[in-house]
Amino acid sequence: xxxxxxxxFPRAAWPRLRVLYDxxxxxxxxxxxxxxxxxxxxxxxxxxxxxxxxxxxxxACHAAALHP
Numbered sequence: 001x002x003x004x005x006x007x008x009f010p011r012a013a014w015p016r017l018r019v020l021y022d023x024x025x026x027x028x029x030x031x032x033x034x035x036x037x038x039x040x041x042x043x044x045x046x047x048x049x050x051x052x053x054x055x056x057x058x059x060a061c062h063a064a065a066l067h068p
Contacts, residue, residue, distance in 0.1 A: 005019070005061070007062075008061045008062040008065050009061070009065045010065065013065065028040065028042065031044055031054070032054070033056070041056065041057060041058060041059070041060045041061070042054070042055070042056045042060055043055045043056075043060040043061045043063070043064035043065075044064070045064055045067075053067055055067075
């Protein structure tokens with residue numbers, strides 16, 4: 001998993017990167033995911049308390065990392 005994350009995020013982003021596991025579904029619900037399951041992939045970029053970017057689906061984290 002670490003290898004995939006290092007490829008998806010530039011080195012400058014590593015110190016502040018947070019990967020969360022939410023087995024209750026509360027975080028997914030807050031992110032707007034109606035029916036999360038084991039295949040759900042969602043990435044949010046949050047800045048100053050506001051969602052700046054949202055990506056969903058396979059490769060969501062990679063897409064969020066590359067988007068300016």
